[in-house]
Structures are given as structure tokens and as C-alpha cells.
Amino acid sequence: MPVAKGTSLDPARTRDAILASATELLYERGLDGAGVADLCSAVGASKETLYRHFGSKDGLIEAALEARSERVLRWLTGAAEAAGDAPAARLAAIFDALGGWYAEPGFRGCAIVNSAVQHHHAAPVRAVAGRHLDRYLHLLIDIAERAGADHPRRLARQLLMLIEGATVLADHAGTDARGSAASDARQAALDLLHAVTYRQK
Template identity: 65%
Template sequence: MPVPKGSSLDPDRTRAAVLRTAEGILYARGLDGVGIAELCAEAGISKETLYRHFGSKDGLVRAVLEARSDRVTRWLARAAEDAGDEPAAQLAAVFDAIGVWFDEPGFRGCAIVNAATQHHTAPASTIAARHLGRHLDLLTAIATRAGAANPAALGRQLLLLLEGAIVVADHREGPGTANDARDAALALLHHATRRRTDR
């Protein structure tokens, strides 16, 4: 038996389920590649219910992107944590994690960056800027713990590798992109933490 017409058993559960469904479809087909009618049908709710929950398609997109950014950020931070206390190991773990992601079926690049590319305006662009900032924070923290001479600069360089790897993995063949990024990241880390007397 499908869903009856009356009140849902749990509004928060419904909302979360809608977000999860919409996230998958919007990621796979793009922000403009799917209409709200189809999103509602896939999520099993009516347009009126979606409208009350999210106000508009833009509101739904905003909620989806924010949830996704939160989850990705936690996922990367967790990957670093689980790699132990060595900064170099943490950095390698981050790039190994995205390597696994690249190989997953349906990989289409970073959903938040893609959204900002499609709608170069709020809310997507705002969320994307914050999303990159979160990645930068993680990488800069690793650079700091590694004792880099200029942790902020190294963090920004590592961010370039992270985002570049996602773009290249999305638009080019070849499974080695994450490994290339990891090698480059470790080389930069090594370079930035090298003692002056080693030169």
C-alpha cells in the first residue's frame, strides 16, 4: 500500500526522504535537467506538499546543496581523522577517499560546484564559496599540523589540487587522477615542510 492521503507519519522523515531523492536526481541530471513535477513523483509527494516544505524549486535546491555540503565536509574530515595523527597520512587519506568517489558509478563531479556553475547566482554560488572554504579549512589545518612554513598558502595550493582532481576526473578518462593529485599534494607538503638546511 502506498502513502495514504492524510498527514504523513513523520514530517521530518518525509522532508529528509524528499531531500535524499531530489539530491540524487538533481546531481545526475543537473539543476535544469529535471522539473519539480518529476521530483515530486519520484519522492512520492504532491507539488503542493513540496511547495509548503521548500517554498520553491530554488528553496529545494538550496536545502539539497546545504545538506550535501555538510555531508561531504564531514566525510572528508572523517577520512582524515581515520588516517591517524600523521599529517602526511591524513592528506593522502583525503585524496584516496576522493579516488574511491571518482570510481563510483554515477560520479559527476562536485554537486555543489556543478550547481554553482549552472546557476552562477545565489544560493548556489554562495553555498559553493562556503563549500570550498570548508575544504580549505581542512587542508590548511593539515598543513598547519605538518609544520608548513606558510600553512595558509599550502592549504590554498592543496585546494587547487583537490578541485582540479574533481574536474579532471569528471571530464577525462583515466583512473589515476586521484593518485596524481595525492602524489602532487604530498610533494607540495614535503616541499613546504622541508628544513631550510636541507636545500
């Protein structure tokens, strides 16, 4: 959404527009591949406006990553809850949702993890990534606990490894093979869940 010239209608709207546009462009081109001028022209804003709202490019990056993290977790939590109460169904729903994401044309891996790799030195970016993985983990811990796993946190870490690993592999696969990354991971995840459930009974 382009921002009109003298729009003082709602500064928050301007901020949101910049944030939404930047979130996409930073994912598409990478943190260093998208210059401040690019981020401005993509949304039709001026540099002054961008710097007034976010202080610096790094500030914008942090805000954009935080927004994306919340959106992703909301999306996956919703997908899991929509699948009912059965842990296996919830887990399967997460991988199915991921499979849909992998198949999208602009898929380039996990934006948060990618950003942490690109700015490995930047503490704020690493912090956002840490919180993101932590939120992810809690979603999986909940499933592992519902399944009655004897070590739910460990199972959750293993499931998160499958998710992040599948995301990496999907990013390196041809567009055709990305779907199998999600279904392979899904099967492995259900196997792990199954092993835990069986082992207990």
C-alpha cells in the same frame, strides 16, 4: 522512500525524504535538467507537499546543496581523522577517499561547484558554494598547520586547487582513467607538503 498518502506521522520525515531524493536527482541531471515534477515523482510526493516544505524549487536546491556540502565535509573529515595524526597520512587519506568517489558509476564532478556553474547568477547557490569551499579549506589548513608549513593557508589553497582540478579531470576522463586522477593528485599534494616540510628544516 515513497511517502504514503495521508502520512501525517512525521512531516520532518517527508521533508528529509524529498531532500535526499532531490539531492541525488539534481546531481544526476543538473539543476535545470531535473524538473519539479521529476523531483516529486522520484520520491512519490506531490507538488503541494514540496512547495509547502521548501517554498520554491530554488529553496529546495539550496537545502539540498547545503545538506550535500555538510555530508561531503563530514565524510572527508572522518577519512582524514581515521588516518591518524600524521599530516601526510591525513592528506593521503583524503585523496584516497576522493579516488573511491571518482570511481563510482554516477560520478559527475563536484555537485556544489557544478551547481554554482549552472546557476552562476543565483546568489544563494554561490553562497553555499563559497561556504563549501571555505569548509574544505579549513580542513586542509589544519593539515598544513600540523605539518608546520610556513604559509599554511597558501598551501591549503594549493591543495584545494589540486582537489578541485582532479575532480574536473576525473569528470572528463573515461571510467578507467578516473582512478589515476586521484593518485596523480595525491602524489602532487604529498610533493607539495614534502617541499614545505623540507624547506623549513
